[in-house]
Amino acid sequence: MGKVAIIGVGQSAFVRGYPGSIRELAFVGFKGAMQDAQVSVKDIDASIICSAPEYDKQRSPSGVFAEYFGLIPQPTCYLESLCSSTSMGLRMAYSLVKSGLHDIVAVVGFQKMSEISSAESQERMGRGADIQWESPFGTMMPAYYAMFARAHMEKYGTTLDDLALIRVKAATYGQINEKALFRKPVAVEMFSDPDHFMSGPVSSPLRVGDCCANADGSSCIIVANEEKAMALCKKPVWILGLGAASASVNMTGRDLFTGLAVARDASQQAYKMAGVTPKDIDVAEVHDCFTVSEIMAYEDLGFVKPGEGKELIRSKETYKEGSIPVNVDGGLLSKGHPIGATGGSQIRTIVLELRNEAGEMQVKKPEIGLVHNIGGVGLYGVVTILGR
Amino acid sequence: MSEKKEIDDRFKKFGTVSFASVTKVNDFIDFLEKDKVMGTRCKDCGVAFFPPRADCYQCFSSDIEWFEISGKGKLLTYSKLKYAPVGFENDLPYCIALLDYGDYKIFGRIASNIPEDKIELGMEMKVVVNKLPNGQLNFVFDKV
Numbered sequence: 001m002g003k004v005a006i007i008g009v010g011q012s013a014f015v016r017g018y019p020g021s022i023r024e025l026a027f028v029g030f031k032g033a034m035q036d037a038q039v040s041v042k043d044i045d046a047s048i049i050c051s052a053p054e055y056d057k058q059r060s061p062s063g064v065f066a067e068y069f070g071l072i073p074q075p076t077c078y079l080e081s082l083c084s085s086t087s088m089g090l091r092m093a094y095s096l097v098k099s100g101l102h103d104i105v106a107v108v109g110f111q112k113m114s115e116i117s118s119a120e121s122q123e124r125m126g127r128g129a130d131i132q133w134e135s136p137f138g139t140m141m142p143a144y145y146a147m148f149a150r151a152h153m154e155k156y157g158t159t160l161d162d163l164a165l166i167r168v169k170a171a172t173y174g175q176i177n178e179k180a181l182f183r184k185p186v187a188v189e190m191f192s193d194p195d196h197f198m199s200g201p202v203s204s205p206l207r208v209g210d211c212c213a214n215a216d217g218s219s220c221i222i223v224a225n226e227e228k229a230m231a232l233c234k235k236p237v238w239i240l241g242l243g244a245a246s247a248s249v250n251m252t253g254r255d256l257f258t259g260l261a262v263a264r265d266a267s268q269q270a271y272k273m274a275g276v277t278p279k280d281i282d283v284a285e286v287h288d289c290f291t292v293s294e295i296m297a298y299e300d301l302g303f304v305k306p307g308e309g310k311e312l313i314r315s316k317e318t319y320k321e322g323s324i325p326v327n328v329d330g331g332l333l334s335k336g337h338p339i340g341a342t343g344g345s346q347i348r349t350i351v352l353e354l355r356n357e358a359g360e361m362q363v364k365k366p367e368i369g370l371v372h373n374i375g376g377v378g379l380y381g382v383v384t385i386l387g388r
Numbered sequence: 389m390s391e392k393k394e395i396d397d398r399f400k401k402f403g404t405v406s407f408a409s410v411t412k413v414n415d416f417i418d419f420l421e422k423d424k425v426m427g428t429r430c431k432d433c434g435v436a437f438f439p440p441r442a443d444c445y446q447c448f449s450s451d452i453e454w455f456e457i458s459g460k461g462k463l464l465t466y467s468k469l470k471y472a473p474v475g476f477e478n479d480l481p482y483c484i485a486l487l488d489y490g491d492y493k494i495f496g497r498i499a500s501n502i503p504e505d506k507i508e509l510g511m512e513m514k515v516v517v518n519k520l521p522n523g524q525l526n527f528v529f530d531k532v
């Protein structure tokens with residue numbers, strides 16, 4: 001059985017209030033990936049449409065998109081694992097291609113969050129947790145991650161300034177990413193200035209600046225078997241390792257509050273499958289839905305030992321010039337987080353990096369890249385390792 | 389005409405806003421009304437569950453019994469919310485938290501009369517039933 005490659009990537013700009021319907025929004029990412037791969041709709045054997053449900057009036061968007069994209073009568077289906085939907089979609093596409101069932105599969109991620117208010121959106125996202133036993137207490141995503149931040153700060157001495165440094169790095173690269181929603185510079189001082197919106201409390205200890213923003217966006221990844229990839233693509237990027245895991249949805253079933261067990265499990269699987277170690281990773285995209293999430297990711301992925309994440313950001317080792325560049329596209333914190341489109345955007349960045357086509361965001365000659373994509377509060381974890 | 393079936397939707401009383409109404413562990417609400425926070429235990433293999441479950445995943449038994457949560461737990465972590473999801477605005481500000489009882493953990497709120505500067509991770513707390521202003525029931529963590 002041959003290798004499996006990514007032969008095309010695309011994404012829309014991530015924005016507030018996309019002026020179009022979900023099929024039109026999704027088409028932007030799809031068109032980008034198709035033009036990047038230089039294939040036609042007849043070449044696509046199947047499509048997997050990924051998002052988090054309940055933001056749209058449209059039920060079962062896969063059929064609607066397949067029609068709008070010209071992908072009829074090929075099979076299509078809808079897949080969700082909250083914020084990790086597209087990475088999970090890539091995993092499914094890999095198995096469809098690896099099994100020989102299909103030659104080329106399109107993985108499309110999208111989310112149009114602006115149709116509902118921010119408070120409604122928090123309520124929807126909160127219901128990605130345990131609705132029977134936790135949501136009745138008034139939970140929301142920032143509050144859950146804030147609980148992890150609190151535990152991490154208490155156990156390891158990670159500080160509020162360390163969290164702010166993550167946002168400063170994100171903003172450094174958000175400024176040069178034309179697809180990003182937030183493109184202004186950020187300084188640590190803003191977090192201690194009571195008049196600056198970045199310092200506003202959201203859920204202690206997290207502040208406005210520690211949280212990514214809702215956005216509308218789409219992304220698409222074209223996956224092909226080795227034969228098609230070699231025939232169609234000058235710079236195929238190979239899927240070397242895949243890992244995925246789940247954890248108890250209710251926090252009462254968790255043992256770890258200073259990291260995400262799913263990220264540890266998924267990364268170990270991916271490293272093993274790819275036959276590499278954390279030291280071999282040249283560039284990474286991690287799921288920085290909150291600043292603390294990125295610090296935990298450094299540790300969960302084994303870039304440093306648990307508790308040492310703060311050292312990595314203090315020494316700027318995760319900047320573009322550092323030993324392990326992370327989120328050099330601005331991450332979720334700068335790009336915005338259109339849930340179902342996020343994983344595809346992360347994968348796109350790593351593919352562009354490995355093809356040396358990342359422009360101003362390009363790191364020096366990477367051979368192996370990693371994508372860490374989390375769904376819910378560490379409910380689902382998907383880690384993907386890609387190589388040239 | 390057939391007789392209208394009575395729906396046991398007691399669980400809709402749980403929390404400021406409940407998102408579930410029918411569950412096999414509806415008795416949980418009756419216990420709350422009697423000032424008791426209860427978990428379940430599998431009668432076949434003995435494993436204790438909180439939140440309560442009707443089914444055991446260890447041995448697939450559905451023969452469960454209730455036990456009362458008593459004694460003290462240790463505060464694992466918490467967060468104080470400045471914003472709330474739709475329906476919870478009137479409760480603000482409030483702290484969600486996790487208490488460790490050893491064999492099981494409890495997710496809930498910290499009692500609203502405890503100021504944030506008196507909250508420390510690792511402190512011992514107890515779970516008590518709480519009546520909400522809108523007539524709903526939940527439980528909170530209080531000082532021992």
Ligand SMILES: [Zn+2]
Binds near residue numbers: 431433435445447449
């Ligand atoms: Zn049992």
